[in-house]
Amino acid sequence: MTTRQYSVDAYVFDVLMPDLVGHDRRPAAFVVYLCLLTSAQALGRDLVPASLQAIAVRTGLSKSAVQVALRHLKRRGLVEDSDAGTQLNPVRRVLRPWRRRWAAGTSA
Numbered sequence: 001m002t003t004r005q006y007s008v009d010a011y012v013f014d015v016l017m018p019d020l021v022g023h024d025r026r027p028a029a030f031v032v033y034l035c036l037l038t039s040a041q042a043l044g045r046d047l048v049p050a051s052l053q054a055i056a057v058r059t060g061l062s063k064s065a066v067q068v069a070l071r072h073l074k075r076r077g078l079v080e081d082s083d084a085g086t087q088l089n090p091v092r093r094v095l096r097p098w099r100r101r102w103a104a105g106t107s108a
Contacts, residue, residue, distance in 0.1 A: 006038050011098045016078075024072065031059050032069040033078055033094075040094040047082050049091050 012034070020030040035058050039048045052063045052070075059066065070092075073079040078095050085091030 004042070006041050008034075008037065009096070009098070012037070015098070020072075020076075024076075026069065026072050028059075028061055028065045029069040029072045029076075031061065032066055033073055035059050036079060036092060036094045046094050047084060047091050048094060049085070049089060051088075051090055 016033070017030055020033070021027045032055055035055055036048050036050060039050060039058075040046055052066050055061070055066045055070075056063045061069070070079060074081075077097055080093045080095060082091040082093045
């Protein structure tokens with residue numbers, strides 16, 4: 001088995017993790033986001049084919065916990081469903097809103 005390495009923005013651990021886990025009290029949401037983020041990196045794009053079952057298997061969470069976590073991530077603007085997916089084969093878009101803020105801050 002090969003070991004993969006991922007580069008994750010410091011924001012994810014410095015800001016997002018304490019916010020989702022501590023403030024929102026949704027650690028499952030953080031785990032699901034991290035799962036989708038690493039999948040997006042591995043694929044080299046923001047669209048990730050990921051059913052509830054697939055995410056549950058990868059994270060060790062129940063499907064219902066994944067469903068609740070995805071709902072929370074959608075409300076927070078971190079994940080959205082893509083039109084490219086279907087009900088049987090959903091595709092999720094992993095969003096990184098802090099990158100837009102950083103880009104806007106550097107161009108001002």
